[in-house]
Amino acid sequence: MSWKHLFSRSLAANPGRLHFAAHSHHLWPDASHDGHMAAWQDAAALADHKWAKIMGPIWSEAQEHVANELNLPDPATLCFAPNTHDFIVRMLSAIPARPVRVLATDGEFHSFRRQMTRWVESGEVVLETASPEGLLSRARTDFFDLIFASHVLFNSGTIVSVLDELAALARPEGPWVVIDGYHGFMAIETDLSQIADRVFYLSGGYKYAMAGEGACFLHAPPGYAERPVVTGWYAAFDDLALPPGEVGYAPDGRRFLGSTFDPSGLYRYNAVQNMLNSEGLTTAVISSHVAALQAQFLEGDSLPDFELLNPLGGPQHARFLAFRGETASALHYRLAGQNVVTDVRGDVLRIGFALYQDRNDVERLIKIIAEVV
Template identity: 65%
Template sequence: MSYKRLFSRALAAAPGRLHFAAHSHHLWPDASWDGHAEAWQDAAVLADHKWDRVFGAVIPEAQSQIAAELALPDPASIAFAPNTHELLVRIVSALPMDRPRVLASDGEFHSFRRQSLRWAEAGRIALTTVPLEQVVETAESGQFDLIFASQVQFNSGKVLDGIEHLAALARPEGPWVVIDGYHGFMALPTDLSAIADRVFYLSGGYKYAMAGEGACFLHAPPGFGPRPEYTGWFAAFDDLAAKQGGVGFAPDGRRYLGSTFDPSGLYRFNAVQRTLTSEGLTTAAISAHCDGLKARFLAANPLPDLSLISEPRVRFLAFKGELAPILYDLLSDRGVITDLRDDVLRIGFALYQSEDDVDDLLARLADIFDTALA
């Protein structure tokens, strides 16, 4: 079944393009246009009172959608920010020790990798990195205050197994467990109900949630970090009209909010979620569609000189090899958008693709091998 009708604006914007980088920058559904327009209309009509609607309706709707997707018991545990980096910094600022000992995998995304290396360089943290498959065993040594790992690694497509074992280690006084779910949220069916009281979970709307930038979120377990040092005035939004004195914090996930931000991403997120619901497109249903496209691509064995390193559960294929950068450039020359990380070519699948698109991609790859690489 084709779902191209849900992406008519994005597809019409570049008719000859084959976009196979949904894991990186997901094309926006038509519903996101409506959500964006709704944000503008509220700003125009409500003016100063726009934030009453944002906090009274837009944020609660987004919280409810996310809580349902992740099986979280309380939507109020969710806070929003323009990006996950801001939320990461806020988490670390809330840790109850001066120089936390941090354990992470060696394949974390740039926002964590760069920041954690700089913190380590400055002596702000003590950093240990290990391969993803060693994170759980290393964490169980009891030598760490913060354990950070991706649910799905962005570069290799490896999946973190054993999150429940990490959660069993977590305590409000430390260690804390933070799961970066950016390549897991709405890509893998995820049930956090049994561990929601012990783990932080980070993600956003840029990728599989199809909402674009500015709609990142944090699930913060109750009792973990009640007073982040890096804080903004929205963390006590309910008390803005009250007499000022001291630094108050909301008792729920709002304690991790920052300051003024562009809420249009949340409007887009909500609009897209409504459309997915009306179409019956759950994460499992979307994954099934993408799995069929992946299987069609792999059945042709189009990249025999590269090694497939991603796991079958994830939404993209990661091929490793010296030829990867060359193929990336040659595909780009032929109007095919993929993604490159060092010597890993990533090909991502989405609702806006059909079997015909996969066949077209295979044909363009065949042309590359018959001409440019012959």
């Protein structure tokens, strides 16, 4: 089965390319073009009045799509922003203690690590890291204001499987538990229904939701972080009638809003979600397609000198294969010279799989690797 027709614009834009980096920058399906154009058309037709539509039906539709994917009880707990970093900054600002005691895995993404490192330098944060296997025991043996863990680690593809146990530690007064779902959302089936009242969840449309930039979201449980110190006037939409000098907040996830933003990402996100729904392309269906391609690649034994960090075989798997080897960087650049897009992080080569690939693409990849190693 092939779904290349859903990505005809992106594939035609670079016909010879083999794009095996869907975990990095997922190619945009044709539906995203339609969504992007709809954003422009609304801006042209509605001008100043476009925000009533954006913060009304466009916003609500996007919330419904995310809530359905994650099985969230209440879509109103969701807020959107241009990136997840905005949410992390606002969340930490809502914690009254200083310095903030943070526990995280030792495999978090660069933006989180950089921001935490800078906060440590400034005295705002005391940071401790643990391996994914040791995170829960460390969280249970000491008090932290914030516990932060990726559902799927960006570098190795390791899946953190103790989300329920971490959620059991969460309290409105602390600790707050934050799940970074960027490599899990729409890559592995995720049901937050039993822990939605205790955990924050971050993700966005850039990767497996196929919507591009600008459509990140936060699920914020009621009663947690009710008054972020870093805030913007959009967070007060329900409290614009407050007397001067009082800072009000929306009663739901919108309390994490900032100010004016580019809404086109939400249009693209909705358009892509509607396309996936009409095609019957659930996360489970896409994952099955990807798993078959991953297995085909591994059967080719193309990288015998590399260590596969995330072998197949479990009930869930990242959408990419992570290979560790001394020549990872060199191989990445050799493949780039053949118009094959992969991704390298230090000594780890990541090869990502997606709907816009088929068995012929994997065969071509195996052949090209044999030619350049």
